[in-house]
Amino acid sequence: MKNHVTVGVDGSPESRAAARWAAREAVLRQVPLRLVHAVDWPLDPVFPGLGRQDVDPWADQALTEAAEELHERHPHLEITIRCLTARPAAALAAEAADAGLLVLGSRGLGGLVGFIVGSVAMSTVVATDTPVVLVRVADDPDGPGTGSGAEVVVGVDIHEACDRVLSFAFEEAERRDCPLRAVHGWKMPAAYSYVPLFDPDNERDIGRSVTHMVDDMLLPWKHKFPDVNVSHNVFMGSAGEHLVRASQGAGLVVVGRHVRRSPLGAHLGSVTHAVLHHAAAPVAVIAHD
Structure with missing residues (x-):
């Protein structure tokens, strides 16, 4: 049953804003929230010198910290976490298959209005039939948006x-x-x-x-x-x-x-x-x- 909200988390300010937005949406819908992080292995040359033994604990920590922050804000919200080894767009689209909503962070254009829709977000949007919401830092429900x-x-x-x-x-x-x-x-x-x-x-x-x-x-x-x-x-x-x-x-x-x-x-x-x-x-x- 598609009764939960899924959000992509990678530790960036954009993904943290998306996670907070997704948590509020899950509360409104009275459904669980799932935090997902996907590691595209190998990471080189994006992160040269970074081994898998370094990435896995970092990913787990990013998910855990996000879950703890959201639990403090919404103590009655059911939150689960998943860390996957796969191309992010494919992993997020697969995770969205059994979700009611997928939420992704997207970079704003600095002083200009709008988004920078990266390749992962764009690829994910077109790869799933599940509704997708793109959120910027400025759209953080606890920020100035x-x-x-x-x-x-x-x-x-x-x-x-x-x-x-x-x-x-x-x-x-x-x-x-x-x-x-x-x-x-x-x-x-x-x-x-x-x-x-x-x-x-x-x-x-x-x-x-x-x-x-x-x-x-x-x-x-x-x-x-x-x-x-x-x-x-x-x-x-x-x-x-x-x-x-x-x-x-x-x-x-x-x-x-x-x-x-x-x-x-x-x-x-x-x-x-x-x-x-x-x-x-x-x-x-x-x-x-």
């Missing part, structure tokens, strides 16, 4: 089946007792670029039609989650840009990605890619068909 009462923002696409994405977003908003804001960006049909005398009323009509479609998409979820305060913003323009803008002050941004079986490519759409790299809040990536 946004508090738990901030709204959840979700990107919706009227041309796609977004049930998994909307289900995750509504459940998160309900757990956090916070508002949910749906964001959709649309563009004029390409044919309109060839019309010499474009009627602005057409743009307004299309905008109203798109807004009604977003309303219809959200309606059954509003009925299912009547306690969630839902709003939506429909814009003409780049959905990625609007989601990044909406992430300012948000507690969580939820986006989807297509599950693609091809072994080639990163399997991330342009909107999700933009949000992953530039959002000012933790980002949840939800795989869907």
Whole structure:
């Protein structure tokens, strides 16, 4: 049963922030937390001169210290640890298979807003169908980042089946007792670029039609989650840009990605890619068909 939260731990500030975020999420979900560290052996040349006899105790210590810190913060939270010898992305994806959520740390861009999504995080995101949340140090629930009462923002696409994405977003908003804001960006049909005398009323009509479609998409979820305060913003323009803008002050941004079986490519759409790299809040990536 997928009833626990898994978080990758490597002793870095980013992973410690992710572990604290994951612990709080596990408490909200009332499920156990699993801390996982994966050692890709051999480590050379990244850590020259470091032998396996040095790495194993260090990994165990990093996990133990993280578990002890989290237990002090959440004494009733069940915490387990696992240290694996495998490529980190593959190990984390395998560990996510029986989890309800996987949480990973990601480096922030210093004074700039956004993430540096490393190869391990990116490879893990596309290797698992389990929801993945990327967390920066600035998103640490005990640090200066946004508090738990901030709204959840979700990107919706009227041309796609977004049930998994909307289900995750509504459940998160309900757990956090916070508002949910749906964001959709649309563009004029390409044919309109060839019309010499474009009627602005057409743009307004299309905008109203798109807004009604977003309303219809959200309606059954509003009925299912009547306690969630839902709003939506429909814009003409780049959905990625609007989601990044909406992430300012948000507690969580939820986006989807297509599950693609091809072994080639990163399997991330342009909107999700933009949000992953530039959002000012933790980002949840939800795989869907």
